[in-house]
Amino acid sequence: xxxxxxxxxxxxxxxxxxxxxxxxxxxxxxxxxxxxxxxxxxxxxxxxxxxxxxxxxxxxxxxxxxxxxxxxxxxxxxxxxxxxxxxxxxxxxxxxxxxxxxxxxxxxxxxxxxxxxxxxxxxxxxxxxxxxxxxxxxxxxxxxxxxxxxxxxxxxxxxxxxxxxxxxxxxxxxxxxxxxxxxxxxxxxxxxxxxxxxxxxxxxxxxxxxxxxxxxxxxxxxxxxxxxxxxxxxxxxxxxxxxxxxxxxxxxxxxxxxxxxxxxxxxxxxxxxxxxxxxxxxxxxxxxxxxxxxxxxxxxxxxxxxxxxxxxxxxxxxxxxxxxxx
Amino acid sequence: xxxxxxxxxxxxxxxxxxxxxxxxxxxxxxxxxxxxxxxxxxxxxxxxxxxxxxxxxxxxxxxxxxxxxxxxxxxxxxxxxxxxxxxxxxxxxxxxxxxxxxxxxxxxxxxxxxxxxxxxxxxxxxxxxxxxxxxxxxxxxxxxxxxxxxxxxxxxxxxxxxxxxxxxxxxxxxxxxxxxxxxxxxxxxxxxxxxxxxxxxxxxxxxxxxxxxxxxxxxxxxxxxxxxxxxxxxxxxxxxxxxxxxxxxxxxxxxxxxxxxxxxxxxxxxxxxxxxxxxxxxxxxxxxxxxxxxxxxxxxxxxxxxxxxxxxxxxxxxxxxxxxxxxxxxxxxxxxxxxxxxxxxxxxxxxxxxxxxxxxxxxxxxxxxxxxxxxxxxxxxxxxxxxxxxxxxxxxxxxxxxxxxxxxxxxxxxxxxxxxxxxxxxxxxxxxxxxxxxxxxxxxxxxxxxxxxxxxxxxxxxxxxxxxxxxxxxxxxxxxxxxxxxxxxxxxxxxxxxxxxxxxxxxxxxxxxxxxxxxx
Numbered sequence: 001x002x003x004x005x006x007x008x009x010x011x012x013x014x015x016x017x018x019x020x021x022x023x024x025x026x027x028x029x030x031x032x033x034x035x036x037x038x039x040x041x042x043x044x045x046x047x048x049x050x051x052x053x054x055x056x057x058x059x060x061x062x063x064x065x066x067x068x069x070x071x072x073x074x075x076x077x078x079x080x081x082x083x084x085x086x087x088x089x090x091x092x093x094x095x096x097x098x099x100x101x102x103x104x105x106x107x108x109x110x111x112x113x114x115x116x117x118x119x120x121x122x123x124x125x126x127x128x129x130x131x132x133x134x135x136x137x138x139x140x141x142x143x144x145x146x147x148x149x150x151x152x153x154x155x156x157x158x159x160x161x162x163x164x165x166x167x168x169x170x171x172x173x174x175x176x177x178x179x180x181x182x183x184x185x186x187x188x189x190x191x192x193x194x195x196x197x198x199x200x201x202x203x204x205x206x207x208x209x210x211x212x213x214x215x216x217x218x219x220x221x222x223x224x225x226x227x228x229x230x231x232x233x234x235x236x237x238x239x240x241x242x243x244x245x246x247x248x249x250x251x252x253x254x255x256x257x258x259x260x261x262x263x264x265x266x267x268x269x270x271x272x273x274x275x276x277x278x279x280x281x282x283x284x285x286x287x288x289x290x291x292x293x294x295x296x297x298x299x300x301x302x303x304x305x306x307x308x309x310x311x312x313x314x315x316x317x318x319x320x321x322x323x324x325x326x
Numbered sequence: 327x328x329x330x331x332x333x334x335x336x337x338x339x340x341x342x343x344x345x346x347x348x349x350x351x352x353x354x355x356x357x358x359x360x361x362x363x364x365x366x367x368x369x370x371x372x373x374x375x376x377x378x379x380x381x382x383x384x385x386x387x388x389x390x391x392x393x394x395x396x397x398x399x400x401x402x403x404x405x406x407x408x409x410x411x412x413x414x415x416x417x418x419x420x421x422x423x424x425x426x427x428x429x430x431x432x433x434x435x436x437x438x439x440x441x442x443x444x445x446x447x448x449x450x451x452x453x454x455x456x457x458x459x460x461x462x463x464x465x466x467x468x469x470x471x472x473x474x475x476x477x478x479x480x481x482x483x484x485x486x487x488x489x490x491x492x493x494x495x496x497x498x499x500x501x502x503x504x505x506x507x508x509x510x511x512x513x514x515x516x517x518x519x520x521x522x523x524x525x526x527x528x529x530x531x532x533x534x535x536x537x538x539x540x541x542x543x544x545x546x547x548x549x550x551x552x553x554x555x556x557x558x559x560x561x562x563x564x565x566x567x568x569x570x571x572x573x574x575x576x577x578x579x580x581x582x583x584x585x586x587x588x589x590x591x592x593x594x595x596x597x598x599x600x601x602x603x604x605x606x607x608x609x610x611x612x613x614x615x616x617x618x619x620x621x622x623x624x625x626x627x628x629x630x631x632x633x634x635x636x637x638x639x640x641x642x643x644x645x646x647x648x649x650x651x652x653x654x655x656x657x658x659x660x661x662x663x664x665x666x667x668x669x670x671x672x673x674x675x676x677x678x679x680x681x682x683x684x685x686x687x688x689x690x691x692x693x694x695x696x697x698x699x700x701x702x703x704x705x706x707x708x709x710x711x712x713x714x715x716x717x718x719x720x721x722x723x724x725x726x727x728x729x730x731x732x733x734x735x736x737x738x739x740x741x742x743x744x745x746x747x748x749x750x751x752x753x754x755x756x757x758x759x760x761x762x763x764x765x766x767x768x769x770x771x772x773x774x775x776x777x778x779x780x781x782x783x784x785x786x787x788x789x790x791x792x793x794x795x796x797x798x799x800x801x802x803x804x805x806x807x808x809x810x811x812x813x814x815x816x817x818x819x820x821x822x823x824x825x826x827x828x829x830x831x832x833x834x835x836x837x838x839x840x841x842x843x844x845x846x
Contacts, residue, residue, distance in 0.1 A: 034725035048734040087376070103378065169561060177568040185557070185566040275562045277531060285558060288693075290724045 007315065015307035019300060020072075026299040027068050030292050031060075037084045037290035058084075071296070080107035080300075081293035085286070107297040110282060118278030121193050122267060125200030132201065133208035140209065141216025141247070142239070152209055159206035164266055168199045168273040185275045196274045203266050211254045215247040222246070249317050256313035366551040367827065367840060370563040370572035374556040375534055379518040379526075381502040382457045387836050390750055391576075392554055394837025395536055396440075397502030397520030398543075400431055400450070403752050405650040405834045407598055410752045411496065411790060417445065417503055417521065421495065423788050424481065429491035431498070433478040437543045439505050440525035447474040452506035454482060454494075465500060465749070465756060467493045467785070492788040496652065496753035523547045523841035532556040548829075548844035567592055567822050574827070574838065578820035579696050580637035586822045593825045598641045600648045600835045601748035601817040602757070603695065605705065608741050609810050610732070610771030613675075613683060620809045622671035623742070624661035626712040632701045633815050639696040641816040646761075646805050647754045648816045650834045652790075653797030654754070657806045668712050680713025689719045690744035691726035695817070698744055716742075732771045745769055746817060750835040754797060755785055762810050772810035780804050 038055045055061050059070060074081060082104040140152035175195060176184035183192050219225070220243060228238045271280030279298055286294035373388030381393050400418040403411070417437060422430045437445040451472035458466040467489050473481040484491040503521065508514040518526045524536035524547065534554040538547040555572065557563045564582050566572035568589070578586070578594065586594050607614040607623070614620050633640045643649055644660035669679070677683045686709075690702040699720050706718040719740065721729065730745050732738045749756035760766045763781050764773035784796035821832060826846045831839040 034721065034728060036728045037724075039728050040724055169565065172565045172569065177565065180570075183571065184569050185562055185571045186555070272559060273562060275557050275559070275566070288558070288722070288724065 003318075004315070007318070008311070011311045011314070015304070015311060018307055019303045022303040023071075023075075023296065023300045024068060026296055027071065028064060030290075030295060031064060031067070037292055040289050041084055075300070078108070080111070080297040083107055083110060083286075083291055083294050085289045085291040086110055086294070107293045110294060111279065111297055111301060114277065114279045114282045117187060117193075117276065118267060118271070118280065120190070121196055121200065121271070121276060121278055124193050124197035125204060128197055128201035129204035129208055133205045133212060137209045137212025138216055138239075138244070140213035142220065144213065144217045149213065152213055156206040156209045159202050159209075162202060164199050164203055164269055165273060167202060168196065168270055171195050171198060172274075187277050192274075192276065196270045196276055199270050199273075200266050207254065208251075212247065212251060215250045216243060219243045219247045245320070249320055252313050252317050252320075256310045365549055365845065366553065367549050367573045367843070368553045368555055368571065369838070370555055370557040370566050370575040372558065372560070372563065372577040374532060374558075375529075375554065378515050380515045381504065383515070387748060388556070391836045391838070392534065393502045393518070393520075394522070394833070395524040395552060395554075395840065396518045396522045396526055397504070398437070398445075398522050399501060399503060400433075400498040403496065403499040404831070405600065405752050407649045410650050410654060411652045411794075413495075413499070417450075418498070421498075423492055423495075426490045426492065426786065426788050427483060427485040429482045429494055430475070431480050431482070433480070434543065435478055437521050438541050439519050439521055440539055441505070441519050443505055443507060445503070445521055446477045447480045448506045449503055450480045452509045453501060453504045454480075456504070456509050457501055465751075466497065467755070467759075470494065490786050490788060493753075493755065493785060495790070496751050497756075500749075500751040500753070500756075523839075524552045542841065544841055547841045549840055552840060564822065567824070570824075574821060574823045574830070576819070576821050576836070578822055580639040580820070582822070583638040583820045591825055592822055594638075595821045595823065595832055596638060597819040597821070597832045597834055598648065598650055599748060599817045599819045600650055600750065600752075601746045602643065602646070602648050602813045603744065603746045603815055603817060604761075604811045604813050606743045606745055606761075606769045606811040607809070608738055608743070608771060609767075610773070611737050611741075613677075613686075614741055616675050617808055618671045618675040619677070619683075621661060622668045622675065622712070623709060623714065624809050624812045625664040625668035625671065626709050626714070627705055627812065627814075628663040628708060629814055630663070631704055631708075635701045635704060636697050636815065638820060639818050641818050643813065643816040646802060646811070646813050647757050648834070651752045651754045651757070653794055653802065655798065657798075657802045659803055659806045661806065661809060661812065665712060672713065677713075680715060683713075683715055686714060686716045686742060687719055687740040688716050688742040688744070689721065689726065689729055689740040691723055692720050694723045694726075695744075695746055701814075702744060731768050738769075738771065743769060748817070748835055750833075750837070755781075758801060759785075762805060767810075770810045772808075774804075774808055774810075777801070777804050777808065777810075 036051070036055075038051045038058070038060065042050055042054060052061070059067060062070075071081070083106075084104070086105045087103040088105045088109075136152050136155070140149045143149050172184040172195065175182050182195050183189075184195050186192060225238055225243060228242060229235060267278070268280035268284055270276070271278045272284045275281065279302075282294060283298045285291070286298070371388045371391065373386060375389050375392055376384050376386055378384065381389075381397065398417045400416060402414040402416050404414065406412065415434070417434055418431045419434050420432045424430050431450065433445070433447060433450065439445060451474055454470050454472050458468065458470045460469060468484070468487045470491065471483045471486065473483060475481060482491045482494055484493075504514050505519055508517075508519055513519070521543065523539055523542045523544070525539045527535040527537050529535075532555060536552040536554065538550050538552075540546050557566060557572070557575075560577060560579055560582065563572065563575040564578065564586065567575045567586070583594050583596070586592050605623075605627070607620050609615060609620070629642070633642045641649075643654070644656040645654050646657070647654045649655065672678060672680060688702065688706060690698045692699045702718050702720060706716045709716045729739045730743050747757050747761065758781055760768050761770065762772050762777055764775075764778050767773065780796070780800040784793050784801055787793040787796055819832065819834065819836065821838075823830070824845075827843060828846050829840075829843040831842075833839070
């Protein structure tokens, strides 16, 4: 128990530093790249005077450290600020002649509204990936030189090479447009998450299958496997009770990293292609529209989630194998 | 075959699984989840709507499209190339020029707003006076006083404001008529309330739901429900159309036009738009403060090659405004591709073969207009061929938007800028004044007393025929001679739609009239 508490205390304090650092980098980069958010907010025909007035009101002309300090102080109170672009109604306030401040949505509300959609998509993607990868990865690990091992290697090579944009469009064209089996664009029910989840699963499977196969194959070479057989345990028992358990630790670590990849990479691209209303679509649109508060909010949230996942993975790994001390 | 307890359980589980799958499969079938009635139209917009429903509060094309469904106007202008200035009366039944500064409108009776309020002269007065306030909207030439003659007659008076009231003849087709009550109490920002064929129901995320207005004065639309859905990505819009999740989509790329044109079940519609695409010179700084260099650039550009690159998205034109606008016919002295003339002008300006010219930055965008990067590269190559030392800067939309306008102080960035200008009326002044009148010159910084005088003269002319002559023989030849900008081509709006949707009219500035549309 004392170990767990010390572990959590140490890792969480490290995590907070990481989140703050990432937050500062994102915060600074957003203000360095070209593209004035106020110009997008008020539209192209607004005068420079109007632009500057709203920029001043929003504090965008203050020095960077002042802006970041203010942001952190709000953040400490759980306030991620208001979107520059999205209205509470779900519409956009961009292009209006006023700053639409009364109607601008809370970033936290936007994120909270988008999380269930992304969670569903990510969960379904991981589930499909595991259903596909676990049997195939274990079989390939047990028979690395057999046909199943070679076929698995070939499949994972193909999967890892498929660009998710291309695969997404192809799946929409075949499954949704040609065959009419599944809906594809937007979200009106769980069915809308299936096609994008398949795209995520394909990308994840490629990595999970290979990692699992090599982990199982490596464990099978360990002395304890032969020792168990010599002592009268069946191979089936050895695999189900010992090999898979020992192969799980590298998989857990991989999973931490892959979930991060899902949140930060594929999910964003896939949600944009499918017009799926999760965190990814929210963020991509926010980037195009220079919606600083939303980008910052999502960046801080995803960094925090990544840090937490990694802490959790390390904790579980230590639980499985007490020799591991992170 | 004997049945054991284990096999029975297995069979039971299998049957249960099949039954559960059959229950679950329903939501997984696309058609079962379409979610809209068969008499519903989903429009996939390339732009989101703003949260403020006041039509005078923005310059967003997507929102202007939306207003076309909800609001009525005094007139409609179909803007067909064969008769750009044709006027059809909508909420008005006629107009009369009383004097240069007084324009009278007679109004249609028996019309109500979506909230039940009868439409009367007070609404026209409130709308015109509200929209024309200085700084309120970019589209109107100045304040106007509106006199109510009776409940169905109004007079627009500009005597105190220094411009002719006739400027509103064509602009009337662009100004959505709002309820006087909504303007007075500020409700216009909160809820769109018009006299158009569809009434606003609710905003659901990125989707705006509208329903047919039973009391629409031209008869209830056949379409029951209209959904305005934002889909930012052009590929996603095409896939939504093909998958039946959208019924009309906009802003297709030329390649997408060609692909959809060959497919069954959908069709494409090309509409020559009100938008011209320009290569603007920064005329208020060197070296393009020298007209000879501007002309040398114009003669170095082969515009036929540009329209080839644009394919279905471009329409060749040689005028400073679109052919669907008043005065948009081709200009006789418009610069043509002539490399020899380009060389002669370069030498005359003191830069033979471009020697001695500074590096010239050409700013363009990607992700907003079709093919800007591609034809930007072509223009760069053509200019370099003549000796111009041109550097092409391709910016994504937000960064480009920040750099296109003249700042209030200091120099605007770059030397050449690619910008389009789309407006919702055949009125040419919506383009001519913001672009080239020295009182505005938003992008070029161009100042020329002769051009100003020509622009003022045509604006002051109340007779449409005489005005057209002043534009065609006064304004346009002067602009072609001084070339503050080079109009490259006229944009073409490309829409895709389900092939069984009939009766829609596509306006050249984007809005679609679905009041008579139906599925066949």
